[in-house]
Structures are given as structure tokens and as C-alpha cells.
Amino acid sequence: MRRRQFLKRFSVGTAALGMFPLLNWQKSARANPFPHAVWVQGGEPAELLEAALKAYGGLERFVQKGDVVVVKPNIGWDRPPQLAADTNPDLVAAIVKACKQAGAKEVKVFDRTCNNARRCYRNSKIQQMAKQAGARVEHIRRNKFKTIPIDGVEIKEWPIYDEYLKADKVINVPIAKHHGISRVTLGLKNLMGVMGGNRGAIHNHFAEKLTDIDRKILPTLTIIDAYRILTANGPAGGNPADVQLTKTLIMSDCTVTADYLALELFGLKLDEVEHIRRAYQKGLAKYTPEHLNVRKIIL
């Protein structure tokens, strides 16, 4: 009798325990029915964006009506769009339009450039396309940097552009490029465009310093422009032979995840890219690389 009771209770108990994963999955499905990241390829920038947003739950998931949104592309270099040094202007325009459609009150576009700002904004075509799409395109003003506490391993405090800090939502739109110092420049490195001060000094002990500061200024959403990528002589580029037309877009609300996925475009492994590795180690990532739920779409 006692054995039968035991077996019954045991089987019920096991069944109950067995339900747990099922229950958890249901819970996480309710909490996060969307993938961690979306990878779209095989279309023009606006098409890639549209497909990605659809798979990711729409921009309404991130941008609410009345939000002031900052779209932070890479406008760093005085190069035309086809040399893949700056973010694709058509993608920037499409993102601005999507923000407006989602109800954003104002969309601001800016970047602290490396070459002369007027040249970069103009020749990258980002100023023209973003303005046409309805964004307020501004140049960086030196008096608008606010020093914020970083309390990192190496960095104590750093000036960050106030417009970026004040924004309700931030969309980080890097272009995927080779980089001599950091191997690649993607979402994490693109955030340097809102950093003030002596940015050159960040390149000494780069992985530690970048992740220190990025920890405090992670964006709402990262959309990696891989329509064209720069495979060599980055980040400035200049040689059309280094540009590859990959027609890809990677979207995630976790910048580290987006960067990690983009490594595939360059044939790199995580252990080859120190700053992304360090970002995982310091807890900048929302999702672990082992349990990633990526939705891949081929148009």
C-alpha cells in the first residue's frame, strides 16, 4: 500500500516538476514573445527595416507617442555613401520616418564627427535624407556636454552629449566596419559619437574604457546597418574594393547581442574581439550568447 502511494505521489511530483519548464516557457513567452534579435538580408534598406520591425513587434514596442527620439547614426567620416564609412542615409531616413509614424514628437539626428562636421553631414547624404524624412539634424555644440559619473574600472566620469541624455528613446544605428584598433566597429563603438572630451585617450586600454562608459549610455534599440560593410582599411575606408554589398540589417534591444551577431559578417569569433567579450563579462548584455533566440529573415 505504501509503495503504491509512494509511486503515485512520486509520479505526480515528477509530473508537477516536469510542468515547471513548461510553465516557465509559458511565462517567458508571455513576458517576451519576440526574438532577442532579428537578422534580415536580401533587400534595400527601407525593406530590410520594415521586415525587421515587423518581426520584432513594431517600433511602437519601443517608441511611444510624444517621445523625443534621438537617432544616432555614424556620420563620422567625410565619405560618400557607397564607400561604407558612414551609416546608409536611406536607412537613417527610413528609421526617422518609422519613428514619426510611431508617434515620436521630435526625432533628432546628430553625431560628433571625426572629419570636419559640415563635410561629413553633407557628403554622407545623411543630413539631406534625414531632414527630408522630418528629423531635426543638428551639429554638435561644444557647450552641451554634461559630465556624468561612470565609476567604471578605469573611467571615473566622462562628458556625454546632453541631447542624448535628455532623449526619451535612443536608436543607435552603426554601420558595420573593419577597424584597426578594435577589429570591428559596431553598436558599442558607435556610441563614441556622443562622448565628449579627449576620445583619443579611450583607445588606450580600449576594451575596458569603452565598456566602462557604454555601461551608462546603452541605447533603447540598436540597428546595425550592414547593407554595405567595410571589410578592410576601416574605419575611414576610401577604397571601393574594401566595400562589400551584404544587404543585411541586424536589430536588437541588446547592443552587445547585435554586435555579437554581426561578427559573422567579418568571419570573426567572440574571443577575437576583446571589447565585445569584455562587454559580456561586465554585464552589458541582456541576453547570453549561448541562449540566443534570433529570427533570421531572407527577403
Add this chain to the structure above:
Amino acid sequence: MRTARRISQIVFFLLFVFLFLITRYPYDHGIVTEIGLRFSPLAPVFLFIKDGHLHLILWPAFLILLLTPLFGRFFCGWMCPLGTLLDITDKIIKPPDNRKTGKFEKLRAFKFALLVGLLLLALFSVHLWGYFDPLSIFNRALAILFYPVFTLFAETALLTLSNIPLIEGPAYWLYDYYKIVFMPENQAHYQQVLWIFLFVGLILAAEKLSRRFWCRYLCPAGALLGFLSQFRLFGRVVHSSCPACGICHTECKMGAIPADDIWHTNKVECIQCFSCASTCPEKFKSISYEWTWKPYHSGVDYSRRRFLQTGAASVAALGLLGIGAKNKQAINTQIRPPGSLPEEDFRDRCIRCMECVRVCASNGACLQPSGIQNTLDDLWLPVADMRLGYCEYECNLCTQVCPTEAILPLSLAQKQKTPIGLAHFVKDLCIPYARNEECLVCEEHCPTPEKAIQFEIRPYTDPATGKTRMVKYPYVIKDLCIGCGICVYKCPLQGQAGIVVTIENQQRPRHLS
């Protein structure tokens, strides 16, 4: 007539200022903005002495030179922006009238002495005329003094206003409008501000001694035009109703009406300003302006004795300039704009007008007026300081704006293949070499399609910790480096950079290819 002259002065002044303002990136309006400087009557003469032929690009100056024997020094009275600036200064400073300036009459000869001295020096291949050219002086004053000071105050004021919460909206709009139309570039910062201020300031302050002090006693262009005006055919005629009250003598801008002979005008000095007829009292109205087909002659106040003095002074100057030693250390970093002629020719043709400096300020902002590093004639030549700026890879604008073609116009493709120098690592300072740590900001910014800075990855064992790390050590590839200096500019070291651009490997074209 005086009204017509005043309008002409204002129009030409505004034209010069406008041409100056649009000398900036993107420079896509198709207007040859340096044409203002080609009005200088000195340019054809001195460039003829240099090259032995006439220069067609100086056609505005030829126009002035051809019309002057007929109309006199109309350029000085109707067109010259420096003259207009002096007239404007007169309204503020209130110079003494000609009853008190008799003591300066001896100085009239000085402008001829300066002109002749400059001509003699030019014949012996020393070209210093650019320092004293009135159009170059005006452009220099605009570029280095007036415009930067104006923008400093204007931009600061508008920015401050747009920070006030109540008027933020309209102030912001005003600021944006100002930045688009008036000052799209960044605030310019220059070297040599004090010396240029003293030079221009003294010319303006001299108005306190007499009206148009510069034009009467110093300007070599005025001397040349005056020399050509000795027989001019159109000018002041005094009628018999004149009671010799002396008011026109007192009020004349140039002191060109002798106190003891008010029926004649000193044609070498008169700038056709037509103020005399306006100041002639109503009850007399004895002055009019007419063509006189039997012109009288006004002599140039420059005697043989003075000529010999000038000759002696020129010889002394030539001698002193000629025996100075060459300081190779000083010329090591004398980087010139791309497309500059070889150094001797470059110095001879450059009139220190600051057009190239001005247009560069709206781009990489590396060109500066040079100080005296080696010889006196270093002064105010354009030189690149790569810690203040760098040469933008996609820019060739300095090659497009030189009025005397001391910098030859290069296409963008040509400019990108014309090294202005060569970068060298200063291994005592450069972080990878001095501290065996990573940096590479220089390599990051190198703009050439195949980077002129590459790196070697070598292991380094830190003696303090015993740990080994891989460090990237950068090096310059001479055949790819064009000396643009962005590496020097972006080097994160606080003071001296870990990399420097020297004149090695610079290419100076002799002529357009």
C-alpha cells in the same frame, strides 16, 4: 557727384566683404572669389618683373592701370576697400583738417620711396610688395581680425540667448539662420593676431594724424597710380567766382589742394572724391568737374636725391637679407599648402592675403599666418600647423583661391597624390613605443584608401608584472603618406604629439600639368 562716389565706395566695400564671406566650404558657387585681390595695380608690375610676361588673370588691375591716366586716382577714392575703411574710421576718430597737417607734407615722398624700394628689391628677386598691397592688407584684416572677432561675439551672443528658457525658440531659430547663412564654419583661431593687429591698427590709428594718412604718405599702390595720374584729363576746375576762402583746401581728403594755389589740384594726390565741390560754400559754388583737353601737369614729389637714398636703403636691405643663415631646424616643419610652388617662387608670388588661410579655416583649419621662424620674409606666409588642424583629404580649396597662383590650382585627384610632407613617429612619446600599450588613433584616422599607417603586432612582456600582451606598433609607409597631418591632430597626447609631419618627401609643382 560726391554721393555717387560714396555709393561706389559702399558697393565695392560690400563686394569685397561678400567675396571674402563666400570663400569657404563648399565653394560650389562658381564665383572666382579671389578676383577682388586681382584689382591691385601693383600686381601686374611686380609679377611682370618676376616672370617677364604679362598675366591675363590680372585683367582687373590692367583695367585700373589703363583708366588711371584719364581719370586719376579714382581707384583710391571710389574702389579701394582700405580707403573706404579709412573713411569710415574718420567718422569715428575725427582726424584734424589740413590746416594742421602741413608738417607731414615732407612725408609725401615716402610712398614713392617705398614703391621704388620695393621695385629695386624685386629686380633683385626679393618680393616684399605683398605686405604693403592695400587689397592684401584689407583681406588680411578681414580674415584674421574683423571676421573672427565678429563671429566670436555674434555666435556667443546667439548661443547665450538660446539658452534662456523664455526666448529659446526664436533665439534658436536665429542661431540656426545665422549658422546657415553667415557663419557655417567653426570659430577660427589664428596665430600672429597681435602683429597683424598692430600692423593694421597703426594704419587705422594714423588717421588721428591726418585724413587718409596711409593713402597720402605710405601706400605704394597709391604712389604708382599717382605717378600715372600726372596728366589726368578729368578733374577739378575752379571758376572765377572763387574768393579763395580756403575751405576746399582745409577739407580735402588727400590735402591735394595747395593752400597757396587753390585754383590747381595736385593730380598725383587727388583721389577724385568730389568732396571739394560739396564743401564749397553755397554762396560761391565755384568748383565743378570737367574734361580738360589741355591738362596741366602735377609733378611727382620724388627727387633724384631721394631716389639715391632709396637705392642705398634697398641695397642695405638686400645685403642684410642675403647674408642671413638658413636654419634647417626651423624649416623642418614649414609645411606649405598642397600645390604650392617651390619655396623661392612661392615666397615671391605670395602676397600674404590670407585667402588660403581663410578657406582652410572652414575645413581642416591647419593653415596659419606664419611667424618669423628663419628669415624676415617668413612673416605671414601660409604654413600648416598640424596640431591646430589638418589637411582634409577630400578638400582642394586652398589651391583654388590664390590670386597670384603662388598655389597652383589642383584637381582633387591631383591633390590627393601630392604629398605636402611625411609623417614620422616620435618614438619617445608615441604610446605604443614609449609605454608598450595600445593606441593607434593615428592609424584609425589615416584617410588614404590604402592606409599610410600600418601596424605590426608583437608580444611584449611587462617587466613589472611578468605578463605578456600583444601590442600593435604603428609605422608609416612613405610611398602612401601625403603628409595631411590628421594623425598629428588626433594624437591623444596632451602636448607634443607622438607623430610629426616634416617637409621630407613634399612635392612642389613647378607648373600646371
